[in-house]
Amino acid sequence: MTTQDDMSAMIARIAERHDVPLAVLLAIVASFVQSGTKPNRARLEQQLTRKARAVQALRRRLARPSEDASVTARRAAASRALETGQFGEIERTLAQIELHFFGGMTDLAAMPKDQRVAAGETRADRAATAMLSLTPAACREAAQRYAEAAAIIGSADIARSRGLASMQGDALARIGEDFGDRTGFEAAIAHYRSLLGTLDNFDDTVAWASVQERLGRALAGLSAVTGDEALLDQASSCYATALEDLRQDQAPVLWRALKVRFARIAFTLGEAREDETLLEEAIAALASALAVWKRDGDDPRWLEAEQLISRARAALGQRTSDLALLERAFNGFNRVSKAIDRTREPLRWAELQDQMGGVLAAMGERYSEPVVLEEAIVAFGSALDVRRRETSPQLWAQSSANQGLASLKLAARLQDRARAQQAFMQIAGALEAMREGGYTADVAALQKKLVIAGGLVEAMAARA
Numbered sequence: 001m002t003t004q005d006d007m008s009a010m011i012a013r014i015a016e017r018h019d020v021p022l023a024v025l026l027a028i029v030a031s032f033v034q035s036g037t038k039p040n041r042a043r044l045e046q047q048l049t050r051k052a053r054a055v056q057a058l059r060r061r062l063a064r065p066s067e068d069a070s071v072t073a074r075r076a077a078a079s080r081a082l083e084t085g086q087f088g089e090i091e092r093t094l095a096q097i098e099l100h101f102f103g104g105m106t107d108l109a110a111m112p113k114d115q116r117v118a119a120g121e122t123r124a125d126r127a128a129t130a131m132l133s134l135t136p137a138a139c140r141e142a143a144q145r146y147a148e149a150a151a152i153i154g155s156a157d158i159a160r161s162r163g164l165a166s167m168q169g170d171a172l173a174r175i176g177e178d179f180g181d182r183t184g185f186e187a188a189i190a191h192y193r194s195l196l197g198t199l200d201n202f203d204d205t206v207a208w209a210s211v212q213e214r215l216g217r218a219l220a221g222l223s224a225v226t227g228d229e230a231l232l233d234q235a236s237s238c239y240a241t242a243l244e245d246l247r248q249d250q251a252p253v254l255w256r257a258l259k260v261r262f263a264r265i266a267f268t269l270g271e272a273r274e275d276e277t278l279l280e281e282a283i284a285a286l287a288s289a290l291a292v293w294k295r296d297g298d299d300p301r302w303l304e305a306e307q308l309i310s311r312a313r314a315a316l317g318q319r320t321s322d323l324a325l326l327e328r329a330f331n332g333f334n335r336v337s338k339a340i341d342r343t344r345e346p347l348r349w350a351e352l353q354d355q356m357g358g359v360l361a362a363m364g365e366r367y368s369e370p371v372v373l374e375e376a377i378v379a380f381g382s383a384l385d386v387r388r389r390e391t392s393p394q395l396w397a398q399s400s401a402n403q404g405l406a407s408l409k410l411a412a413r414l415q416d417r418a419r420a421q422q423a424f425m426q427i428a429g430a431l432e433a434m435r436e437g438g439y440t441a442d443v444a445a446l447q448k449k450l451v452i453a454g455g456l457v458e459a460m461a462a463r464a
Contacts, residue, residue, distance in 0.1 A: 006391050010045055017344055018052035024132075025052065027085030032134035045347070047134060047178055058082060058128050061121075071097055090129045098122040113156040120153035124164055127171070136175045139184065143171035162207050165195060166214060173218045176225060185222035192218060206251045212242035213258055220265060229272070236265045248292065259289040260305055267312045279316040283309060299339070307336045311355065318362045330359045342386075347395070350386035353379050354399045361406040373410040377403055393437050401430035401446055408453050417460050424453050 011029065015022045028051050032044070062079045066072045074097050081089035101119035105111050111119075127145035130138045146168035153161040169191040175184025192215040199208040216238035223231035239262035248255045263285040270278030286309040295302040310332030317325030337352040357379030364373035380403035387395040404426035411420035431446040 007044075011048065013344065014045065014048050014052055018049070018056060020052045020055050021083050021085070023085040024055055024082065025085075027087060028132060028134050031138070034135075051132060051134065054128065054131060055082065058125065058132070061125055061128070068100075071100060074100075087129055087132055091126060094122055094126045094129065098126070108152065108154065116156040117153050117160065120149045120156075120160075120164070123149040123152055124167070127167070131171060131174070134178065136179050136181060136184070139171050139175045139178070143168045143187075146171055159207070162195075162199075166192075166211060169195070169214055169218070173214075173221060176218070176221050180225055182222060182225045185218050185225065188218040189215060189222065201245050205245050206254065209242040209246040209251070209258065210254055212238045213254060213261065216242075216261060216265075220261075229269070232265050232269055236262060236269070239265070252292075256289050256293060259285045260301075260308070263289075263312070264308060267308065267315070270312070271315050274319070276316060276319055279312050279319070282312040283316065286312065303336045303339055306332050307352070307355075310336070314355070314359050314362070317359075321366065323363065323366060326359055326363050330356060330363070333359065346386045347392070350383040350395070350399070353383040354387075354402060357383065357399075357402060357406065361402070361409065364406070365409065370410055370413050373406055373413065376406040377410065380406060389433065393433055394439050394442065397430040397433040397437070397439075397442065397446075400433075401427050401449060404430065405449060405453065408456055412456055412460065415460065415463075417457075420457050420460050424450075424457050427453050 011025050012022060014020070015025050025048055028048065059079065059082060062075045062082065064075070066075065074093050078090045078093040081093065098119055101115050101122060103115070108116060123145055127142040127149060130142040130145060146164050150161045150164035150168065153164065169188045172184050172191060173188035175181050176188070192211050195211045196208065196215070199211065201208045216235040219231045219235035219238065223229065223235070239258045243255070243258050243262065246255055246258065263282040266278045266282035266285065269275065270282060286305055290305055290309065293302055293305070310329045313325045313332065314329035316322065317329055333352050333356045337349065337356065340349045340352065342349040357376045360372055360376035360379055364376055380399050383399040384396065384403065387399050389396040404423045407423035407426065408420055411417070411423055427446070427450050431443065431450055434442045434446055
């Protein structure tokens with residue numbers, strides 16, 4: 001299968017999974033290609049999945065009833081245009097609906113509240129339509145329209161107006177998230193901080209905490225683009241500050257999101273700084289969230305949280321040589337793996353195989369029997385069945401190197417020089433692939449592992 005065939009299969013899979021017409025996703029991809037951005041398959045899959053959900057949300061909004069027959073008819077026309085990927089036609093039809101709600105009036109204060117809200121919501125639908133295109137310009141256009149929608153609604157529905165103002169920041173942040181452009185995150189951060197200045201953490205606790213959560217996300221995103229680790233500390237502070245005032249019963253979903261995002265950063269920093277306290281904080285935050293989380297109410301996010309707490313347990317278990325933590329981590333990964341459909345989410349499934357392999361390799365160092373290391377090698381092999389070099393070179397190199405290291409540990413256990421040499425060459429091949437792909441950070445990490453591997457091979461040769 002060629003790379004193009006693989007991309008086509010991925011797009012078709014997303015369309016089927018989310019019940020979105022293929023024509024819509026192809027229109028989104030067309031906007032992306034026209035922007036001149038080189039597609040990254042793994043990243044594009046995430047982006048298209050998000051866009052598919054946005055299509056579903058806009059579809060529901062266009063289907064909302066109206067007492068005005070002309071509005072209903074035009075929304076139906078916009079819905080038909082959505083199903084065929086005609087974004088320009090959706091925009092044209094929504095503009096007509098908006099003009100109908102304004103009815104020639106220019107003084108917002110004189111408009112009936114329901115008309116004012118309806119006009120603002122239609123402007124928000126136009127923003128959502130703009131966001132379907134995968135370009136920075138579309139995000140900027142959407143941000144402007146969300147700002148206008150918030151202003152149109154204004155005092156007619158303060159809560160909704162605030163929500164739309166937050167979505168303005170979300171659209172700006174998407175420029176940074178989807179296109180690696182720091183200016184998008186910077187604009188979003190400034191916008192969120194401005195919004196916080198209009199809110200009180202006691203009188204507007206939920207709205208205030210929601211903006212804190214968004215600000216934290218934008219700071220974390222900017223950190224990913226710039227490499228500035230201090231921004232992660234700021235993001236963590238946003239989440240922790242919000243959790244000080246927000247109770248779980250006030251906004252369960254937001255409270256849970258704050259817990260998970262705090263834990264994600266604590267885990268990231270804990271690994272980077274080799275800080276066991278941060279890893280423990282990540283586990284504690286996730287455990288408290290999972291304790292009141294009904295899986296059947298939000299299975300995908302529950303699985304993400306279960307996978308994250310397993311990663312934190314694995315990291316802490318490896319640092320402290322705690323077999324109980326490692327076993328809990330493996331069981332968690334295994335639960336998530338069994339719930340993931342390999343045919344629908346192949347990369348996610350492969351990631352879990354790689355993570356289970358890592359835990360088994362760590363456990364294998366602490367067991368005298370070689371069987372656990374053998375299971376680790378098999379798990380990495382399962383990941384490599386999906387993480388192919390021609391389609392996912394970076395992921396392939398990661399799993400290949402991990403398998404090589406596990407094989408090397410098994411070779412040392414068995415005193416098998418031929419296996420050790422083969423494992424060393426496997427790691428060296430993965431390093432070369434990383435170097436060819438320009439993955440600088442991965443190259444540095446693999447070079448250290450290759451040095452360790454070389455030392456093991458030399459030690460075995462010396463004992464022979």
